[in-house]
Amino acid sequence: MKRSRLLPAVTWIYVVWSLLPVLIAIRFAFNEGRSRTTGQGFSLRWFWTDPTLSVRNDPTLASALEHSLVLAGLSMVIAVPLGTALALGLQRWRGRGSGVSNVLMLLPLVTPELVFAVGLFLLFTSAFGFIGLGTTAQVIGHVTFSLSWVVLIVRGRLVMIGRDVEEAAADLGAPPWHVLRRVLLPLLGPALAASLLTVFALSIDDFVVAQYMASGADTTTVPMRIYASARAAPTPALNALVTIMLVLSLAALALAWVLGRGRPVEPRA
Amino acid sequence: MITVSNVSKHFGDFTALDDVSLEVPDGSLTALLGPSGSGKSTLLRIIGGLEWADAGSVVIHGDDVTNVPPQKRGIGFVFQHYAAFKHMTVRDNVGFGLKIRKTPKDKIDARVDELLNIVGLGGFAKRYPSQLSGGQRQRMALARALAVEPKVLLLDEPFGALDAKVRTELREWLRRLHDEVHVTTLLVTHDQEEALSIADNIAVMDNAHIEQVGGPRELYDRPANPFVMGFLGPVAKVDGTLVRPHDIALRTQPDAGTREAQVMRVSHLGFEVRVDLELSDGKPVFAQLTRYEAAQLELAGGDIVWLALTGDSDARLVSEDDRLDAVA
Numbered sequence: 001m002k003r004s005r006l007l008p009a010v011t012w013i014y015v016v017w018s019l020l021p022v023l024i025a026i027r028f029a030f031n032e033g034r035s036r037t038t039g040q041g042f043s044l045r046w047f048w049t050d051p052t053l054s055v056r057n058d059p060t061l062a063s064a065l066e067h068s069l070v071l072a073g074l075s076m077v078i079a080v081p082l083g084t085a086l087a088l089g090l091q092r093w094r095g096r097g098s099g100v101s102n103v104l105m106l107l108p109l110v111t112p113e114l115v116f117a118v119g120l121f122l123l124f125t126s127a128f129g130f131i132g133l134g135t136t137a138q139v140i141g142h143v144t145f146s147l148s149w150v151v152l153i154v155r156g157r158l159v160m161i162g163r164d165v166e167e168a169a170a171d172l173g174a175p176p177w178h179v180l181r182r183v184l185l186p187l188l189g190p191a192l193a194a195s196l197l198t199v200f201a202l203s204i205d206d207f208v209v210a211q212y213m214a215s216g217a218d219t220t221t222v223p224m225r226i227y228a229s230a231r232a233a234p235t236p237a238l239n240a241l242v243t244i245m246l247v248l249s250l251a252a253l254a255l256a257w258v259l260g261r262g263r264p265v266e267p268r269a
Numbered sequence: 270m271i272t273v274s275n276v277s278k279h280f281g282d283f284t285a286l287d288d289v290s291l292e293v294p295d296g297s298l299t300a301l302l303g304p305s306g307s308g309k310s311t312l313l314r315i316i317g318g319l320e321w322a323d324a325g326s327v328v329i330h331g332d333d334v335t336n337v338p339p340q341k342r343g344i345g346f347v348f349q350h351y352a353a354f355k356h357m358t359v360r361d362n363v364g365f366g367l368k369i370r371k372t373p374k375d376k377i378d379a380r381v382d383e384l385l386n387i388v389g390l391g392g393f394a395k396r397y398p399s400q401l402s403g404g405q406r407q408r409m410a411l412a413r414a415l416a417v418e419p420k421v422l423l424l425d426e427p428f429g430a431l432d433a434k435v436r437t438e439l440r441e442w443l444r445r446l447h448d449e450v451h452v453t454t455l456l457v458t459h460d461q462e463e464a465l466s467i468a469d470n471i472a473v474m475d476n477a478h479i480e481q482v483g484g485p486r487e488l489y490d491r492p493a494n495p496f497v498m499g500f501l502g503p504v505a506k507v508d509g510t511l512v513r514p515h516d517i518a519l520r521t522q523p524d525a526g527t528r529e530a531q532v533m534r535v536s537h538l539g540f541e542v543r544v545d546l547e548l549s550d551g552k553p554v555f556a557q558l559t560r561y562e563a564a565q566l567e568l569a570g571g572d573i574v575w576l577a578l579t580g581d582s583d584a585r586l587v588s589e590d591d592r593l594d595a596v597a
Contacts, residue, residue: 164352167319170339171346172366172417182365186356263358 020205029239046240055240062227072203075142083150089160108148117212137213142203150195157191190259197256201249270295276325278311285311287477297456298447300464303474309457317346317423345414349426351399359409360394365415369532384412404435424456432565460502465508491583505554511588516580517556527575535568
């Protein structure tokens with residue numbers, strides 16, 4: 001049978017089509033002129049050098065970038081330890097209710113983001129009104145939806161590691177905290193790194209939850225800033241911001257993928 | 270000595286151990302032999318503190334350890350899949366238990382070197398487990414377990430993940446090691462040849478019970494019941510008598526107490542010759558002859574022969590329907 005050329009052709013057309021807008025947006029980030037529609041040479045003006053309008057020098061853009069990074073950082077340092085502890089607990093829990101909790105744990109992965117965000121909004125403006133809206137609410141939101149991913153990644157690794165090593169360490173006299181610190185955590189290393197970067201990428205990318213939990217200008221994230229100014233009179237500085245975002249999340253995901261592939265943990269001599 | 274008294278263990282509706290008692294003599298190499306699901310691994314894990322018994326007690330060298338956590342039992346445990354600490358070098362793996370005991374570093378190094386030499390991994394201290402073969406990893410695991418000078422050594426199917434050749438080598442190596450080190454050792458296996466070839470003492474388990482305890486010869490020559498007899502080696506059944514196929518002699522002439530049969534097939538398996546027969550009532554049976562016996566008889570398919578039971582009558586069991594109750 002002759003192999004069809006149609007399938008690869010359609011695939012390539014799709015790939016180009018899906019990347020084209022992104023590539024165009026990136027192209028204009030490096031534009032020398034103000035236009036976001038016609039090519040006018042290459043420069044780093046909109047990233048760095050423009051005295052008032054570049055990402056570096058426009059306070060609204062710079063503060064959005066900073067706030068996004070702060071949110072991502074806080075989400076990482078809270079979600080990863082919490083998720084790891086949950087994964088270790090769930091792995092050991094064998095009694096009644098463990099099956100149900102396993103399924104519930106995965107629920108946030110399939111819950112529509114908007115439903116989740118509206119739910120949190122109502123919670124923080126009524127029952128948990130003392131928390132209110134703002135950075136704290138945004139962090140809680142990001143930690144909540146990224147926790148499931150951490151649990152998923154860490155549990156996968158725990159299954160690979162197996163219970164044998166913990167039991168071996170225990171019989172050799174290691175108390176539980178020692179087993180955790182000297183044996184489990186080092187073996188979990190790749191999963192922890194993958195979790196950190198996944199949480200980073202999820203947080204950096206999020207628009208819906210951050211938007212609902214926001215309380216004002218100082219809680220504006222990059223996606224919110226982009227959304228707000230895209231329909232106004234944007235300069236290529238917005239494209240520059242998009243480019244930075246894209247590079248950061250792609251780098252995080254690529255690194256997470258490399259670290260989480262389940263390679264052997266030990267270095268090769 | 271390890272003394273297990275009236276231990277029971279259930280996992281949900283499944284009974285893993287039902288009122289099991291066992292004594293493992295000091296300095297012995299004892300095997301727990303049984304099919305999978307017979308409870309042998311559970312018994313070993315209860316002795317090692319990795320499972321808790323629902324009832325009963327475990328005493329190691331006079332100390333009741335029934336409620337003692339694994340860390341304080343002074344046990345060396347070796348797992349089927351090595352349980353190597355993959356992020357540590359061979360040296361750090363073997364020295365792990367000593368480091369926890371806050372042994373000075375120079376003493377740890379000396380002891381690790383000594384053990385690595387004993388297990389034949391002298392030049393491998395700086396390697397990582399992934400750079401070792403399966404057999405080497407298991408020897409590392411054994412050195413790690415021995416490093417803390419355990420009161421007892423527990424081995425859970427230690428050669429189960431290795432290929433046949435390495436398994437045989439390592440089995441003989443363990444026997445020699447035990448002759449040197451003399452630590453009381455309990456080994457779980459489902460391989461009767463492994464148990465018979467290295468253990469001083471074998472406890473045969475089936476269905477959450479210990480069926481019989483004894484030395485290899487005792488178990489083989491005087492099995493307590495059809496299960497033990499069948500698990501330790503091939504069994505032929507002649508008119509309700511269970512007998513080892515090598516205890517069936519073939520004659521070319523009838524005699525008092527002989528039984529007529531027809532030769533169906535003769536298979537030459539090297540030293541052993543297997544003769545498949547059909548009794549006059551149509552039931553199949555097989556005999557094992559040496560090649561010299563077979564050569565004298567000059568058997569061929571279709572020949573009529575007469576069976577006589579030879580050997581020790583204690584090695585035979587009478588069975589109506591392969592059940593234990595027929596033995597009494």
